[in-house]
Amino acid sequence: MSLLxxxxxxxxxxxSPPITPSYLIRLVDPRVPFTIKQHIVEPLLNRTFAVxxxxxxxxxxxxxxxxxTIADLGVTLSLTLESQRLILCREKGEAxxxxxxxxxxxxxxxxxxxxxxxxxxxxxxxGDTELGLTLKNLLDGCEEGLAQGxxxxxxxxxxxxxxxx
Numbered sequence: 659m660s661l662l663x664x665x666x667x668x669x670x671x672x673x674s675p676p677i678t679p680s681y682l683i684r685l686v687d688p689r690v691p692f693t694i695k696q697h698i699v700e701p702l703l704n705r706t707f708a709v710x711x712x713x714x715x716x717x718x719x720x721x722x723x724x725x726x727t728i729a730d731l732g733v734t735l736s737l738t739l740e741s742q743r744l745i746l747c748r749e750k751g752e753a754x755x756x757x758x759x760x761x762x763x764x765x766x767x768x769x770x771x772x773x774x775x776x777x778x779x780x781x782x783x784x785g786d787t788e789l790g791l792t793l794k795n796l797l798d799g800c801e802e803g804l805a806q807g808x809x810x811x812x813x814x815x816x817x818x819x820x821x822x823x
Contacts, residue, residue: 680759683731696746699735703744710796711742718792719744725751730758753790757781765797772798 710716719739727734736751737744757765761780764770772794775781783790 680731683733687731687733692746692748695735699746700744703737707744710799711744714742715796715799716742716744718796719789722789723747723749723751724789724793725754726762727754727756728759728762729756751785753786753788753793754784755781755790755793756784 704711707716716739719737721738721740723736723738725734725736734754736747736749738747739745757775757780761775765772765775765781772781776783776794783794
């Protein structure tokens with residue numbers, strides 16, 4: 659009797675893919691309560707943009723909503739400006755800037771020219787294009803990009819993790 663005809667089956671060896679930061683974000687983000695997201699995102703953004711906010715550079719966003727959609731992670735953050743503070747809101751934005759996490763990381767760390775990211779359609783503005791361009795120009799006008807302070811440390815750490823993915 660040969661081994662091939664024995665009445666037992668070999669256990670299947672399934673190798674699960676490695677757990678990556680992007681997989682964890684897709685898994686965890688939908689489960690994080692909105693108020694926790696607010697307590698994390700709002701202070702980071704308001705500290706990062708403290709000077710331009712105080713100088714009124716974001717005033718065009720007052721009472722308007724803009725969404726940032728990181729499509730490959732399934733994450734959308736909608737923001738508005740109230741009393742010189744960026745606020746996370748539940749409502750969908752009048753404009754949406756959509757792209758992959760790598761493109762947003764390039765935008766935030768200024769690793770690539772923001773105009774190139776949009777012209778190459780790696781980042782896309784949907785909805786109220788004028789509002790989307792206003793935000794793009796505001797971000798473009800920040801000399802250091804977002805890679806400063808705690809948010810910068812977080813983004814640069816994420817960039818290091820990304821290189822390993």
